[in-house]
Amino acid sequence: LQAPGANGQAEVRGYHKPIMLAGGIGNISAQHSKKNPIPPGAALIQLGGPAMLIGLGGGAASSMDTGSNVENLDFDSVQRGNPELERRAQEVIDRCWQLGADNPILSIHDVGAGGISNAFPELVNDASVGAIFQLRDVHNEEPGMSPRELWSNEAQERYVMAIAKEDLPRFKEICERERCPFAVVGYATEQRHHLSVLLGKPPKMTRDVKSTAKQLKAFDTSNIDLKDAAARVLRLPGVADKTFLITIGDRSVTGMVAREQMVGPWQVPVADVGVTLAGYETYRGEAFAIGEKAPLALINAPASGRMAIGESITNIAASLIDDIGELKLSANWMAPAGHAGEDAALFETVKAVGMELCPQLGVSIPVGKDSMSMKTVWNDDGENKAVTSPISLVVTAFAATPDARKTLTPQLQTGVASKLILIDLGAGKNRMGGSSLAQVYGEVGDTAP
Structure with a gap:
């Protein structure tokens, strides 16, 4: 994706190096x-x-x-x-x-x-x-x-x-x-x-970094055809059907998987949360879910971190968890260290997540990993080329659940009297910067949620 850089020139942003989705939970005898x-x-x-x-x-x-x-x-x-x-x-x-x-x-x-x-x-x-x-x-x-x-x-x-x-x-x-x-x-x-x-503790590293201001263009949706937009978004890898990835492995291994990816009679991979049982003679178990919103970092890196936390929590909310304080998060950070403006953006994102949002919510981040080399450079027939990743935070949320059976799925039940309720978490602001819709039209936008 072509996106505005720190120097006002367009640069290629994306992933030539693999991004990491990692996280796991386990049990141990006292x-x-x-x-x-x-x-x-x-x-x-x-x-x-x-x-x-x-x-x-x-x-x-x-x-x-x-x-x-x-x-x-x-x-x-x-x-x-x-x-x-x-x-x-x-x-x-x-x-x-x-x-x-x-x-x-x-x-x-x-x-x-x-x-x-x-x-x-x-x-x-x-x-x-x-x-x-x-x-x-x-x-x-x-x-x-x-x-x-x-x-x-x-x-x-x-x-x-x-x-x-x-x-x-x-x-x-x-x-x-x-x-x-x-x-x-x-x-x-x-x-x-x-x-x-x-x-012993090594000497602290000092990095002299500066924030940069980007000249961003607003995402204009006035001329977008709804049918064309839906077709494009549903083809975007981040939105499209993941069956080809999921079916290469056994989703019921151990016999203690209570909620796997596939949902409903047509086996659509849209589950928000994974749930496993703690044993063969109990309904207690563990729930875990993922959140990531890396494209938003092209506009507002701290916002992308907050949204990743928010997505992981709203996803794991589909399982029964007694208290939000029981949630634990694994934070996997990826950034192109040394790229203009990105070190400062990483600092601001870590501060927004670790020092502000998580303490306010009462959740902790006891574990995580990082990769600070998310940039690829090469020479193609004498021309220097580069692909630079945005600041990318992948959050894995996990917690114990007292009853694995009480897990919700996105499947709509039409055979019972029910209502479909829209909860507008954006409070009517509809900020589309960094969204899948913007991406499929080759845009970034200037305002992130």
Whole structure:
């Protein structure tokens, strides 16, 4: 979509890099919700996949505009998943916690940014113990890796954990049964190490950014034909039927899915909320819904954030939730950091959502992710081209529901006496800037809801 830029010139706004929709909920037994002390001599284990040349560009590489990096570092910074190995590691963890009080796992930590160079130190530091590691014992898919690469790579499907020495044979049996590789990389010691350099707070980054004013043109709807507009909007990917995406997976896996995407006798994918059961002998469950309004950020970035929050809440309202305070939100932020005006717009959006709207509503955002490199640049026959994403906030709302059966759908019931009520949340203002209608006519507009 061509949209006005900060310098008054039109620029291409859209998504050449994938946008992320992420969020999940789960349950954990109270006895497993806290890490246990790690005694000296406990085995420190890496469970799951081997070390690989992945993520070695780190945040510096993954946050660079696509096309601006050297090829080998671009490849090293790409995450490459292994679903089969992830499943095996999860089965090992499941077999352990299902042992209840005999669970051999004393403490567990995921392996994310920084690889095991971050995960292992955090694991032992949280338990107030030290550790000795042997990097040569780390399973390694690429033998040419240096010690630094072994210690810092971000290969996927790995966990680190502490297992008491006496429980190690039992843990080994579980891993062998599930065919999941593991390695004893080190042992806990009484002597602690000074980890303030590694785990302390880094110096705060200062970014000198400025807000920019855009010259926006009003969206004129006076000459739009209603029939043509309806046909265009229904063909827009953001509005059109998503059956082709939904039917590639099993929507009833586990047998505890109470509300999936398809609704009614004609199986139309228009459900506002997903609901799952907490077990096979209860009606209690979990509800979750998504909200996003990224196109509005081309006009008013804080408004796009508020609308994403609003959409997630009005979607999850189709399920039974006792109190809005029980809602938890996952915020996934994407922005083209460094692009003129976008850093300031991101700051204003975070402030509008995190410091103003959510506290007013009484809901919290305990978790989220971000990608600050939502811009793609390339050269086409000597011509420099770029596609820049707008500030994009994707919100996943989730909460417990006391009765999964009491979930509403958009299906109209004509066989009962009922009324169809329009609730105008726009209070008659009809601000169409950034709307699907504006997009299908190649417009942005100047006023966002």
